[in-house]
Amino acid sequence: MRVLVTSFAHSSHFGCMVPPAWALRAAGHEVQVLSQPALTAAVTGAGLTAVPVGTDDFLAIAEAQMQGGAALPPEARLYGATPDEATWEGALGLENIMIAFPTLFNDDRFIDDVVSYARQWRPDLVLWEPWTPAGAVAARVTGAAHARMLWSLDFLGMARQTFTTLRDRQPEAHREDPLAEWLTWTVERYGGDFDEELVTGQWTISTMPPSLRLPVDLPVLDMRYIPYNGAAVVPDWLREPAKRPRVCLTLGETGRTTLPGDSFSPPLLVEALADLDIELIATLDESQRGSLERVPDNTRIVDFVPLHALLPSCSLVISHAGAGSFNTALYNGVPQLLIADLLDAPLKARGLAERGAGLAFHPEGLDVEQVRAGVVRMLAESSFTEEAARLREELHALPTPAQLVPELERLVERHRGRSADRGE
């Protein structure tokens, strides 16, 4: 069959979709990846076929928004809330605010191109990143089966479930649904009609250990997460076994631009950990390196390191709970100290901390000494490693992408068919 993978140009979200794309390809299926031009190198770097569509204009807008103040309004804390924990006004606010993301990533030009390519290439299955519903629209128009492929907890599905539950409790005159409004006029442009599948997919592929997942009532297909964090070369220093507990500090691109504060920043943390008997591998960018007075003896500063090569030898990861680092640490059973601020990250941090496989901090008002104390504790207490190992076992019990291919083929047979192009 023909499988179209659609992801807006975000390399770590896309990275989570690479192993299933390989599995499908290796099973003899045709696979092509539709994204904006900015992702082309990442797609071809993964050995996959890229179809660049739309433009990269959204990247500059997104960057300007991040720099214009990364603070999210209080509604952003509602991710993960049940209908009993959220109010209608709060849930509606979250929808009204967060719709800026998918509408920015899926502008008309991008959706037009995705639909037009799908009409020509005629995929049997579309796998779409949760913020790339252009894939769902294209599937709806052409009659392909389609699934939403998660890179995190299903915080978006959970928010949608809470929103629709609260929405349906309102008097008719008070109901509104900005996401449905947008997808309605969008799919109608191609003669299709809106239904909830355009938001949630015909089914959802989740790679999270089941015990960590949010209670979202959607059909889910379990898949083992397989780490792929980009093209990788194992550096010399990584070819030696660690002599002391190895700790990876990676705050990601997000952390580099939004986390530094007065009492906490990655360079400050490096200095605070200098006296510990550890081997610290810290990914710092140019400016952060510049603000380091010295590189401590126990520290190795790197600009980039492939986490799937590094983490198997680590005893602890300090991160912002981004998609690649969080999933790769889970896969390797490494305890995580999470400084989590944005979107789904606090949910992941809380979930891991509740399980005893990590500690969760919020960057606001965070002191570097608190983090240092957390590192010391996590290295001293074996329970963190034991719990992380249990989660690793849970994850490894899920079928690999290759094992899942026959199931995907069956699901495509079942779901394929309803096509707006054929007037259905």
Next chain:
Amino acid sequence: MRLGPLDRPIAEATDTELGMHLLNARGVQWVMGSFGEPYARILRGQADDPYPFYEPLRHVGPLMPSATGAFVTAEEAVAAAVVDGPGFGTATADGAPAPPQLLPFFDGLPGLGRADVDRLRPVWEPAFGPGAAADHRAAAERLHAAALDAVGDPDGGFELMAGFAWPAAASVTAELLGLPESARPAFADCCRRLAVLPDAMLAGQQITRVRELDAAMAELDGLLAALPAPADGDPRAVRTVRTLVSALGTALAANLIGNAVLALLGEAKQWEALVDAPDLAAAAVEETLRYDPPVQIEARVAREATELGGMPVPAGGQVAAVVAAVGRDARVHADPDRFDLERPDAARHLALRGLHYELLARLVRLQAEVALRTLAARLPGLRLDGPPLYRRRAPVTRGPLELPAAARP
């Protein structure tokens, strides 16, 4: 994030252009409100009771430059200077919509300045000026009574807005405009669909609602265009006056009726007082205009650079006068949150003042007064039969969407 008017007529915008414009406005206003910007919080329009949201405006000085792009006032003297001032219109000096207004004006309902209202005077004065008051009263008394007859059995409960206030108000407007009977149902329907128009100018609405608004305006235009034109009137002016009376006047009357009934039934003994002394109806209308006016915010545009509340306002700056907040200001009125038919200074309010209200206010007040007299005489046992339902995203207009009522003989 600067909000401003859609840069083309609604009908010429694609769904994405119009829809994203509206989603963006709603999102930006929502975010600003969440970060504590008090006027953005008001524009969100998610509460049945907007009055608590006006309180913060009383602590930001006489004029607040809001992050939304508007200057906002809830101060009596400043708001009065804005709604009544000759230097303020609903559009810029050249008639353009001013940011952060979200939608362009409609052909039949252009932006107005003082001079425009004066220019329109020969058109509206004969039909809607003081000299026509007796005719208006006779028409309202007859048509409101007929509207109430059509309710059927009010003892069993009825919805007072759709069942009485809207048909009563629309039938009077239609009669005064001279619409044929056959056009009146469609006319009433258009008026009701257009009720959201003032809200849509300031607060981001759903795309379907704005398309509907545009369609209703076109349909109304068609109905009004079929009317005979006065021999000596400028056709554009005639069209503007008729559209104002239909699209704004009808909704103002219906909402004022709803608000007055709700206030009278909500405060102990006020309805009974009206039933005992029907001549209190005019006072009830005035107190409603103070206590719960049908337009809460008057948006005006400074036609030239000026100073207001000690602050410079540039030419084309939009000033939002929250007239409903002035009516509830304890510095202006004693015990402002109490609806009181005996209030000596009830007429000290800023509702229905300035510009187009010069031609609308007389009829709006009359309609409300006659409606109250009619209800009090015919249904003295009127009572609420459930909580009223209010629209969302309606920070400008105020009136129940549904007002469940019942009458006991």
